[in-house]
Amino acid sequence: MEVISGYTNTGKRAAAAGEKTPAVVVSNLVKLYGHKNETVRALKGISFNVSRGELFGIVGPDGAGKTSLFRILATLLLPDGGSATMDGFDVVKDFNSIRQRVGYMPGRFSLYQDLSVEENLHFFATIFNTSITENYAMIKDIYAQIEPFKKRRAGKLSGGMKQKLALCCALVHRPSVLLLDEPTTGVDAVSRKEFWEMLRQLKAQGITILVSTPYMDEAGLCDRVALIQEGRLLSIDTPRQIVEQFNRQLVAVKADNMLTLLQSARAFEGSQDGYPFGEYHHVVLKPGYNIGQLAAYLQETSHKNLVVIPATANIEDCFMAFMKEK
């Protein structure tokens, strides 16, 4: 790739970047906070690529480094090590070009509360030198849902409507990459499902989407996911591949008294791990042990209405296994 410094040659550079470059390239990225004595390493050297048109998830709990990563990619924070490019542009040198091409929706609602729905959208269109009508096709489906309230001040909107407006504002300049930092945190299960439906429709328009979430069950809705914990990536793959890599036998058990059942399950010599998992407990078996042995052991300890069945690992099982491996 041709190297041109500065941000005046945006056209040339975009051509140089070409369509084949991944939409996002993150290479050994490091972010530190604090001073000499008390340094927090928010990102401990993470690397991944996101292809064009991909819906890529960053999945991990609070404090994993998700927001630091998104702020660096949005050119709002400088990394302390490593590098990253968005659409072929460097997040440090070419910040101005990136801002033209990236839509960013921060975790906290950051629109103007005292402007109306319409005014907010108009404002964001104007600072990007465009108009609402120019890119209306991109936001049409989402904006139609809040249009009946276009004269209402943003501060007076419900949580779900605020979220839709923020998404419209992030899309109004037709970005090629969309960064969504925890758009579904604190949102109820119904609204979460609706939001992911909107993302699926956006993806169909060819936009690259990088989305973070603390909800493990949302990982399955992404093309690929990076599991992140304490500033390190645990795994990057398609949700299916991650689940298939779970290399232990997993058993689901339930009985009338779940608390004593968990204690028994953990006490079994062939148990590597045992934890509550919704209606059941999941038991991870050590190599060389099988479900029959566990069932026999639990029957001996007299649990009423005991059920022991094989289970398939999901992302949350895998995440916990990765955390414990570390």
Place this chain on the structure above:
Amino acid sequence: MSIVAQQYLNMNEENVITAHELTKQFGGFVAVDHISFSIRKGEIFGFLGANGAGKTTAMRMLCGLSLPTSGTATVAGFDVYRQNEKIKRNIGYMSQKFSLYDDLTVKENIRFYAGIYGKSDRFIKEKTGYILQLLRLEKEADKLVGALPLGWKQKLAFSVAVFHEPQIVFLDEPTGGVDPITRREFWTMIYQAAESGITVFVTTHYMDEAEYCNRVSVMVDGRIEAMDTPAALKKTYGAASMDDVFLQLARKATRPANE
């Protein structure tokens, strides 16, 4: 015997929360619309609902922070209209948003909250040692809470909320954003508190956590649309999981979320 059945025996059918036709209106808007339920001592009660369904308003009334418009309720044996100060002394409260002071140390936070509830120095001293040992936080006792990882903070916040041995603890989305291992450790603490006789009233957006409750209610547009054990709810709604039950019920909502 199930946990539910065992706890029903242990608690002598004693109700620690009862609400009858409890209602809260803001102008013409009925936030909580004639809800009725009773919760037994030692029960883990899951209080579910979409954003804007009225959960927070209902919880504020039960905590003695907001007066109902109509209906009756008693919490820990006290009336929500006339004895709300007594209610506050007999309950614990924790949420993801409001919990501990970041610029006080672990020990100072415990001392501060226990002091507010009027606990004696001796009680505080003895129990602080016990709690720190239980949480394996002895080494961090004099560190600022702000420096602790989120998971530890949440567990400490729960311990502080039940430190004064309240009859009931209200937990408002206590596990939001924490990692899956810590989330499960947190629920183990909830089980232990319930076993010791503390009633747990909890809201959550994680539907797998609804499965851990003895009983669950689902609020839709200010009303309680369903209330039963998770197993019975799944049967009633022909659903494979609590997630399905919740979606079926919450999709009926017609009013917008305002949280």
